[in-house]
Amino acid sequence: MATLTWNQACNVGVQSIDDQHGALLDALNELRSALLKGSESKTVRTMLRQVRELLEMHVASEEQMLARAGYPKLEAHRAEHKKLLARLALYDSRFESRQSDSVFELVEYMRKWFTSHTAVSGKVYGPWLLLQGVR
Numbered sequence: 001m002a003t004l005t006w007n008q009a010c011n012v013g014v015q016s017i018d019d020q021h022g023a024l025l026d027a028l029n030e031l032r033s034a035l036l037k038g039s040e041s042k043t044v045r046t047m048l049r050q051v052r053e054l055l056e057m058h059v060a061s062e063e064q065m066l067a068r069a070g071y072p073k074l075e076a077h078r079a080e081h082k083k084l085l086a087r088l089a090l091y092d093s094r095f096e097s098r099q100s101d102s103v104f105e106l107v108e109y110m111r112k113w114f115t116s117h118t119a120v121s122g123k124v125y126g127p128w129l130l131l132q133g134v135r
């Protein structure tokens with residue numbers, strides 16, 4: 001599995017969003033290390049919940065920021081978030097039925113999602129937010 005490293009391409013340019021993305025990536029890296037170490041399922045479950053909570057909080061705050069600034073492509077962006085959250089819920093329930101390999105798949109899926117979501121969509125809304133005076 002590829003290592004999750006912070007990529008300059010993922011920088012959106014709005015500090016609060018970049019900070020939240022960084023925290024999310026850190027939590028994802030911790031989860032990945034726990035899986036590689038073969039940590040017990042209780043630990044993995046806790047970390048998975050943490051990733052999910054961080055993501056939910058981040059998505060809510062990002063959507064609120066975009067809505068407040070009147071971002072024109074908000075609905076499409078919201079749809080990308082929804083897709084990931086639905087996937088996360090699915091893996092969460094698979095893990096509950098003891099398919100821990102699926103958590104590896106989830107981390108990989110999130111890594112790809114995160115990279116394309118921030119490097120593509122983030123490059124659209126980031127400069128747009130900065131133009132609106134959002135910091």
Ligand SMILES: [Fe+2]
Pocket residue numbers: 017021058062
């Ligand atoms: Fe984001």
Ligand SMILES: [Fe+2]
Pocket residue numbers: 062077081117
């Ligand atoms: Fe986003």
